[in-house]
Amino acid sequence: MRSSNLRRFLLGGLLVAIALALVVSGFASSAPDGLEKVATDKGFLETARDHLFADGPLADYAVKGIDNERLSTGLSGLIGVLVTFGIGWALFALVRKMRSGSEGDAGDPGASKDAGSARAP
Amino acid sequence: MHIPDGFINAPTSLAAGAVAAGGVGVSLRRAAQTLQERQAPLAGLVAAYIFAVQMLNFPVAAGTSGHLLGGVLAAVLVGPWAGCICVAVVLVVQSLFADGGLTALGLNIANMAVVGVFGGWAIFRLLRRALPATKTSVSVSAGIAAGISVVLAATAFVVEYAIGGAGGAPVGTVLAAMVGVHTLIGIGEGVITALTVGVVLGVRPDLVYGAQDLQAPLVLGSRPEPAAREVR
Numbered sequence: 001m002r003s004s005n006l007r008r009f010l011l012g013g014l015l016v017a018i019a020l021a022l023v024v025s026g027f028a029s030s031a032p033d034g035l036e037k038v039a040t041d042k043g044f045l046e047t048a049r050d051h052l053f054a055d056g057p058l059a060d061y062a063v064k065g066i067d068n069e070r071l072s073t074g075l076s077g078l079i080g081v082l083v084t085f086g087i088g089w090a091l092f093a094l095v096r097k098m099r100s101g102s103e104g105d106a107g108d109p110g111a112s113k114d115a116g117s118a119r120a121p
Numbered sequence: 122m123h124i125p126d127g128f129i130n131a132p133t134s135l136a137a138g139a140v141a142a143g144g145v146g147v148s149l150r151r152a153a154q155t156l157q158e159r160q161a162p163l164a165g166l167v168a169a170y171i172f173a174v175q176m177l178n179f180p181v182a183a184g185t186s187g188h189l190l191g192g193v194l195a196a197v198l199v200g201p202w203a204g205c206i207c208v209a210v211v212l213v214v215q216s217l218f219a220d221g222g223l224t225a226l227g228l229n230i231a232n233m234a235v236v237g238v239f240g241g242w243a244i245f246r247l248l249r250r251a252l253p254a255t256k257t258s259v260s261v262s263a264g265i266a267a268g269i270s271v272v273l274a275a276t277a278f279v280v281e282y283a284i285g286g287a288g289g290a291p292v293g294t295v296l297a298a299m300v301g302v303h304t305l306i307g308i309g310e311g312v313i314t315a316l317t318v319g320v321v322l323g324v325r326p327d328l329v330y331g332a333q334d335l336q337a338p339l340v341l342g343s344r345p346e347p348a349a350r351e352v353r
């Protein structure tokens with residue numbers, strides 16, 4: 001029951017994140033952010049170089065080829081949320097495996113010792 | 122707050138990259154030791170939520186906007202180690218969106234995932250100790266710490282700018298301007314963080330790392346690690 005509750009919480013949280021990125025993002029302020037504004041006022045904005053992916057398919061939170069600005073931003077946000085969730089979950093699952101590996105199995109003490117010493121700081 | 126390529130010179134960016142790698146490296150090791158199984162998807166969700174809310178720029182002053190950085194939010198929800206990784210993951214994914222320079226990735230991770238998370242987490246801990254042990258205190262502490270963490274991250278940028286900044290702007294005026302505007306952005310950060318932490322505390326208080334002491338005071342003394350170590 002606990003785990004199904006957790007699943008519901010995760011699903012709910014993900015839906016909130018998707019709604020924010022897909023819909024609410026279209027209403028976000030497009031004014032320069034704090035750093036950009038300071039850089040403009042203090043005269044070092046022009047030292048910025050174009051991003052390597054400035055012409056990429058998702059550059060500036062827009063999906064290339066979709067002209068409707070809100071839709072384009074929203075879809076890029078949806079992609080970003082799903083990619084971030086996927087990478088985050090996979091990475092943390094992997095990180096957790098690092099530990100289970102170093103704890104080792106009782107049945108194979110030699111292997112677990114090796115794994116433990118390999119990870120010792 | 123995302124630094125583009127070019128603002129900060131290569132040696133300074135490299136040095137910040139070393140700080141970032143060190144911070145994330147230690148976080149990975151510590152997260153591996155402390156993360157519980159059910160926290161893996163939760164930490165993924167925290168990263169995804171921060172990505173979403175970082176898109177929501179809110180106006181703070183004439184012609185200026187700001188958005189959540191999320192460092193304290195992540196630290197309070199999943200702990201500072203996993204929180205640092207969450208923010209770093211968000212910053213890496215944002216490269217696909219051409220947000221924050223690739224050569225500035227180390228700078229941005231150092232400022233937002235290391236200084237923002239651990240600086241903010243330290244303030245959160247201090248506030249928790251000073252305030253009564255209630256859910257409201259957790260939300261309030263998270264909000265205040267989050268607001269201050271934005272100013273800390275902005276200050277970290279100014280340090281980097283002082284060391285290797287381009288364009289020759291006087292450091293003092295950059296500091297004043299950065300702290301000024303990010304104090305305003307920090308208010309938004311604080312409100313969003315306090316509200317989000319408050320909602321999670323209302324729905325699943327057991328999932329809030331920064332409120333674990335409110336959950337099960339009896340379990341605090343009995344950690345399973347020493348026994349496991351003896352077996353080995």
